Amino acid sequence: MKIVYIRFQDFKKRFYISSEREIVRSFKRLGLESQLIAFGKKEDEPKFVKLFNSFKDIKILIKFKISLYLFKMRKEKIVFVFDPNSLILFLPNFLYRKILGGKQKFVLDVRSIPVVNPTKKEIERFKTVLWLSYFFFDGFSFITDETKKICEGYIKKRFSNYTIYPSGVNADCFFVRNKNEKIVKSYGLENKKVIFYHGSISKKRGLEELIESVEKLKKDYKDLILFVVGSGDRDVEKNIVETKNILLPPVTYEEVPEYISVASVCVSPLPDLIWWRGASSLKVMEYMAMGKPLVLSEIKPHLDVLPKDIRGYILYKPTSSENLYKALKEFFENREDYEKEALKLSQYVKTNFSYDIIAKRVYEFYRTKLFGENDEFLYRE
Missing domain, CATH: 3.40.50.2000 (Glycogen Phosphorylase B;)
Structure with missing residues (x-):
């Protein structure tokens, strides 16, 4: 056949x-x-x-x-x-x-x-x-x-x-690895706390709330930066750049893991809208495959792929940027614990997805x- x-x-x-x-x-x-x-x-x-x-x-x-x-x-x-x-x-x-x-x-x-x-x-x-x-x-x-x-x-x-x-997830492409030092040096990420997102950019994907929460968090952590790889809504793209964060255009599938490697924490801030309820969280599985800690909105497509017995991720109600801010702050206050648990997510994804x-x-x-x-x-x- x-x-x-x-x-x-x-x-x-x-x-x-x-x-x-x-x-x-x-x-x-x-x-x-x-x-x-x-x-x-x-x-x-x-x-x-x-x-x-x-x-x-x-x-x-x-x-x-x-x-x-x-x-x-x-x-x-x-x-x-x-x-x-x-x-x-x-x-x-x-x-x-x-x-x-x-x-x-x-x-x-x-x-x-x-x-x-x-x-x-x-x-x-x-x-x-x-x-x-x-x-x-x-x-x-x-x-x-x-x-x-x-x-x-x-x-x-x-x-x-x-x-x-x-x-x-292509397990031969997405796996736990060291930071790509070339990317770290190219964008001045040495000693930076990097909040990472990749994919389509739009107001319907929670990107504005993500930018707002990161800007508020910068008052608590001066060495913080939002790193976005993707394209879409011009107004949101402009907002990312004007707030002195990093925005790069889409890269090839094979290059994506190299950019994820520089992340301290990866975020998927989708709001609870009807069309996302039928989605499958590809980027979340890619983040997990690389053993990265996650901050995720508490919506069905995220819950469907998360393990119940492994921590390493934080869920928040996607009703305001304040909730996202609190979730990100929770991660940085307990970073080592979440990083240790997140490494277990890699094998979980390889076995199931x-x-x-x-x-x-x-x-x-x-x-x-x-x-x-x-x-x-x-x-x-």
Whole structure:
């Protein structure tokens, strides 16, 4: 069986978004034939990533090229895994299977729902995708059970043949390591208390509250600085810089751990909004994999991935910047205890959230639920 993930997304613009790439990488590592298809012009992608492009990035032409490429696989035993943006690309292969038969299976993979003030048009388009896949697809995968429930609410239908798989961590990339001294020296972080955040920047992600709490904490600790790697809302970016903190543009997936290494404590300040309740906390798992202490808002996606028997993290109610300030102060007042406990988080993540673990679970869904194979399968170790 071959597995092909199709993402109608520009990898040049989304190069720091890693979930699609890493799940396919793990399939390959386990000895499974797999591929990731998207569009863009990056030249440093792994061999299992195939990117399509066209003159002036004309999307209709790119879709035609991808559809033609997929149609060439019409006679293979294959699982096509589409994201909502690429759904229309299934049509030629679906019609071929409908008329002439074949061993193709179609899966819709939902990693997120329309968030941050979506337009009515965006919501209706998303509902249309769910409706079409509900009637014509063979299976579904969702990033969290909450995401599945939200999708079911949109179309007033229950999905039956599905699997849940969260974001994961590449354990070969994210692990406990010493500080990157080059980064420390480049940004003057010697003897600094570094509060770290990486990812998308927006007012809906609690970044303004984070900046406010850090500025208040600087009155208690003069050697404190906020270090942010990411991009997004220009006003928030300007605020980070004007408060004399550090803001860097997104870096490659492989570079992210080097920047996390300089952190004293890592923060995920998401507010308790409905669209975050269905999220999977990728950055939190990456922080834990590197054994970093955490300060986190007390919301469902954070609670879902945290161990109950290991400390090393502080939770706060995301109702005000004052609560975040108190949580950060609590960390620095008891820093050694939290640092010691946080080291245990690395093995916990490797055991429960590595992409290899997730890839096996997803492949078993494809084998047993889509193709009805119940024999034991031996993975390459």
